[in-house]
Amino acid sequence: MKNLLLILALFVVGCATTQVEREFTTISGHPEVTIDAPIEDITSYILEILIDKNYMITNQTPNLLELERPLTDGEEFTVSLLLGNSYSNNSRISKINFIKTPNGTRLIWRQFYKAVMPLGNVNQQEIMNNNMFNEIMYVLQEMKFNLE
Numbered sequence: 001m002k003n004l005l006l007i008l009a010l011f012v013v014g015c016a017t018t019q020v021e022r023e024f025t026t027i028s029g030h031p032e033v034t035i036d037a038p039i040e041d042i043t044s045y046i047l048e049i050l051i052d053k054n055y056m057i058t059n060q061t062p063n064l065l066e067l068e069r070p071l072t073d074g075e076e077f078t079v080s081l082l083l084g085n086s087y088s089n090n091s092r093i094s095k096i097n098f099i100k101t102p103n104g105t106r107l108i109w110r111q112f113y114k115a116v117m118p119l120g121n122v123n124q125q126e127i128m129n130n131n132m133f134n135e136i137m138y139v140l141q142e143m144k145f146n147l148e
Contacts, residue, residue, distance in 0.1 A: 022130045024137045028108050031136035036104035037147040045143050046096060055094060065096045083123040084115030109136050
């Protein structure tokens with residue numbers, strides 16, 4: 001039993017990553033940007049990026065674009081441990097909200113892990129680490145540069 005706990009402790013410590021600082025500050029606390037471009041152009045840009053990363057559209061309204069993709073092996077292990085189990089159907093969700101403002105379209109982009117349990121219960125957790133935040137902000141800044 002002690003050996004199992006030691007192995008588990010070493011595994012958890014080995015999986016820990018150094019936390020980076022957030023390089024951006026936003027009003028919502030989520031990755032966001034305001035782009036002076038038509039929503040159709042913004043949506044097409046986002047879809048081009050995410051479809052190449054194996055995402056599929058699950059919901060689209062004038063103010064929301066929601067996409068989902070299967071998890072990678074590393075994500076699958078983590079989500080099964082934290083949210084689901086070996087029988088759950090796990091995925092990663094991207095939700096992008098569009099808000100019209102006088103300065104253009106404000107985008108707020110959020111990422112989630114989702115586990116659908118065998119009896120239909122859904123467990124969902126937002127991915128809120130600084131690495132993810134910075135990565136999405138770089139994509140949003142590049143999109144703003146390319147579309148304006």
